[in-house]
Amino acid sequence: MPQYTRSRQQPNTDEAATAAARENASTADDTAEVPDVAEAAEVTEAAEAAEVKEPAPAEAPSPADRTHADDASSADRTAPAGDTAGPPQAEEQQEEPQEAAEPQKAKQPEAQKAEQQADQKAEQQAEQPQEKRQKGVRAWRVKHPVAARNISWAVNALAATLVLFALLMPNNEAGFQPETFLRIPGEAIFGAAVVMVMPRKPRLIVAAIAGLGLGVLVILNLLDIGFNQFLGRGFNIVLDWVLFDDAKSYLEDSLSEAATVGVVIAVIALIVLVLTLTTLSVVRLSNILARHPVTVTRTTLIAGTVWFVCSTLGIQLLPGMPVAARTAAGAVDNRWERVKATLKDEAEFAREAKKDKFANTPPDQLLTDLRGKDMMITFIESYGRSAVEDPIMSPGVDATLDDKTEELRAAGFAAKSGWLTSATYGGNSWLGHSTFLSGLWIDNQNRYRTVTAGDHLTLPSAFKKTGAWRTVGVMPGVQKEWPEGKFYGIDKVYDSRDLGYKGPKFSWSTMPDQYALTAFERLEHGRKQDKPLMSTIILTSSHQPWAPLPKTVPQDQVGDGSIYESIAEAGKDPEDVFYDSTKVKEEYGKSIQYSMTSLMDYLVRYGNDDTVLIVLGDHQPMASVSGSRASRDVPVSIVAKDPEVFDKIADWNWSDGLKPAKDAPVWKMSDFRDRFLTAYGSTPSSPSSPSSPSSPSSPSKG
Secondary structure, eight states: OHHHHHHHHHHHHHHHHHHHHHHHHHHHHTTSSSOOHHHHHHHHHHHHHHHHTSOOOOOOOOHHHHHHHHHHHHHHHHSOGGGSSSOHHHHHHHHHHHHHHHHHHHHHHHHHHHHHHHHHHHHHHHHHHHHHHHHHHHHHHHHOHHHHHHHHHHHHHHHHHHHHHHHHOOSSGGGOOGGGGGSEEHHHHHHHHHHHTSOHHHHHHHHHHHHHHHHHHHHHHHHHHHHHHHHSSOOOTTTGGGHHHHHHHHHHHHSOHHHHHHHHHHHHHHHHHHHHHHHHHHHHHHHHHHHOHHHHHHHHHHHHHHHHHHHHHTOEEETTEESEEOHHHHHHHHHHHHHHHHHHHHHHHHHHHTOOTTTTOOGGGSSGGGTTOEEEEEEETTOOTHHHHOTTTHHHHHHHHHHHHHHHHHTTOEEEEEEEEOSOOSSOHHHHHHHHHHSSOOOSHHHHHHHHTTTOOOHHHHHHHHTSOEEEEEETTOOSOOTHHHHHTOSEEEETTTSOOOSOOBTTBSSOHHHHHHHHIIIIITSOOSSOEEEEEEEOTTOTTOOSOOOOOOGGGOTTSTTHHHHHHHSOOHHHHHTOHHHHHHHHHHHHHHHHHHHHHHHHHHOOTTEEEEEEESSOOOHHHHOTTOOOEEEEEEEESOHHHHHTTGGGOOEESSSOOTTSOEEEGGGHHHHHHHHTTOOOSSSOOOOOOOOTTSOOOO
């Protein structure tokens, strides 16, 4: 009977072991997104084969053997006392401590058993959801093998497509052509050769790191595309992180705080998704390569040979687009070179900023030919060359410039205009302002921090140094403390909080230009002054997204700005304008017309014989408005009534009027300061002049 019972229980044990092995195989397959039916079958067969090799349990004893053993035990129990070895007292003494120790020994196994049972119960509870999921997946896979296999192949194909896309992805919009993704990525061939020969754990680690790095590269390429679109250059991984805070502030000003939070959450989710998908894709592909070593070896050798031949012969799909691609490796090399150049530039520019040929010029030898003049340096946001030359925007802008030139002439003013090449593009207006005012080429945030931390002479500080002018700044775009005012040499800064505006914002712009100029007249220019004014004014109504736009109102109705409420409500929605390539150009052109109209109307109304105005744009608008191949040129004009003002710059050969001719001289924006100081009687203290090399953060497109 015992033999029969044990032989019936053994098959049940084998079935349990087989089921466990199959569940383990299913668990291993579940590490991928979709289980692989073929792989699960291989694991299950291996588990069943392992069961065959297990040793058989010990055979139960026969009834005769049991009877013999029982007789021997009875004989031992009935043996006389004299037959036992040793004296009786010694035996009793030995039995007493054994009897005392038996309860302690009994307690230990019971405690261990209870602890083991508790641990097993906790493990079972923790594994129940996972087991249910595994059983559900395995059951579905067994029930639908064809669908499971098709899904697995589809996921494999998607993983391969994602990896190839990431390896061949360009960092500019122009590079997204069908031929771009028909090339052979050398990084894929090298990666396949590496992971194919590695053990499982190192292979998974290397694949995960490679996938994560590939995801980072995709994100950096996306940043390059965005920066080229808005700023006309690639993303600088050393300097540009600070700009994300400015971007967040811009979104809050242009949209709303809730919308900004939504955008930030979406961006973070996109980053996590990209990193996750690229990592899982590379890991999955590495597992597939490891399971088919013969096929992979043959394919890798063929692909490597083709790549080498195409690279050696220089075979191209299109001009500048070789078949043998190393886009990802080239992007890494390029970024590393830019990092080194940026760090080198930091030290070089610090030395350059200390050089200034007018730094030691005595006050009585600065700007001697402008004494007694009311100076105005006015920046118009995003006023670029495209505004006066683009076929969509230029008709309206050119007509406004021509009309205002005639109005100025009728009021006794004249104007001369030329071109300046800005240090920035599409944004970062403060870089253009600082370049123009300091005479240094400042095209990145690090240079800006360096120069504003020093005492380099600026145009406002040069006027202040003479003691003959009071310097003021009107900055409606500044909404918090602005310590740079001290560097520029501005005695009094009026930011958006100081101008008394009670009306609505127009997207990013805190107030209409007409109001800002009216406030300047009320707070400074219209008051009796002991000295002439040197004013730096930054107008913001032409700042993107160019909707809604303010309109000119009768001057006696400007008041505290409340009149603009109805204008803002009736204006266009930014989303209806910003993403339409034609509408955004039209509205941008209208914003330039409004800003120039506001400024020239102010000059005609409040200017006098001693007024000298310098008006210029700080940079071109973003690429979707100015064009992907647009220059960085901006118009610059000098307006005055006194003919001697123009006599001093006769050799500049600027065009008459507010609109510069196409062939008018083009200078680097950083050259203007020294030319202006020299033209109006300033004496250099040393012959050396600071240079303005190109920045390492210039766009790199490839």
